[in-house]
Amino acid sequence: MEVEIVTPDAQLFQGEATLVQLPGTNGSFEIMNNHAPIIASLVAGKVKVLDKANAAKYFDIKGGVVEMTKNKIIVLAE
């Protein structure tokens, strides 16, 4: 699935991934391939992106929102 992490100042990440872990308002959760459409708000924490080679990338965010539709994840971070 395609993942895009954008902040107002820059684009942090764009690319293919197999798993994204997010700090949700109701607790940390993961989105995997072909997840159902979801919109969730996020709190401060780390976003973990696992790419195809199973290498993990971490991004610090201060809050935000995530949207997943049609196997595409967009994280609007702050």
Added chain:
Amino acid sequence: MANLKEVRNRITSVSSTSQITSAMKMVSAAKLRRAQDAVTRLRPYAGKLREILENLSSSLDASDGGQFSVKREPNKILIVAITSNRGLCGGFNANIIKLANRLLHDDYAAQNKKGNVKFVTIGKKATAYFSKTPGAVVSSHDSIYDALTFNNVAPIAESIMDQFVKGDFDKVVVLYNQFKNAAVQLAVNEAYLPVEAAPTKSLKKVASVDYIFEPEKQSIVQDLIPKSLKIQLYKALLDSQAAEHGARMTAMHKATDNAKDMLKELKLTYNKARQAAITNEILEIVSGANALKG
């Protein structure tokens, strides 16, 4: 005929001025590109945020904006005036001040009489102008241009939202120069608070996707509205910055052109004066020689 030395001095001063203005034009052009890049970088974020908000609000009532969409009788007005820190940019700052004065004397004349129109100024030019009225400026943020990032702008937006929620103000508008292109800026008056209900024209189109919401829809909307307000202010500032550099570039370009025209005229005057002086000298020598011949 002007004296030679005088003209020469003016030529030197005009040509050095034109060098300065053309250098300033170059600098503004470079800064304009950077400012435009910043606007472009923000665009995907702002676009996505609006899209998500539209997705959400299509199935919610317009009143779900919570405390930010409370409409009150507009007794107390806050005007956020965005100008630049520096001058030499044509009518850039004057346009904002003119627009603010028009609001003061037409739209909000009644509130102004009671002293209920306050200002948040961003940029030294606005601060200097509106500080002339005692007590009119609530806060000013001139140093924001040193590092114009989202994280620096967010606290300003937060404090404005706080004051609105507390009831210090019933209506907030933002005045800034919108960037059309490098030569054209448009002074605009944008409503900031209360939040207007998003236009529901795309309602049918987006209603098809069945989202899972976490937590529930309502609280996501209430989480997103402050975010989009911060983005709105940030976007206004970036726009204004790009417009400022555009305005300065145009102003400096015109100044350089004018200096060149002036230089041309001065050179002509200088050469005429020089020729006249030579003619005079020759006349004197010839008549002197003639007198000697007797």
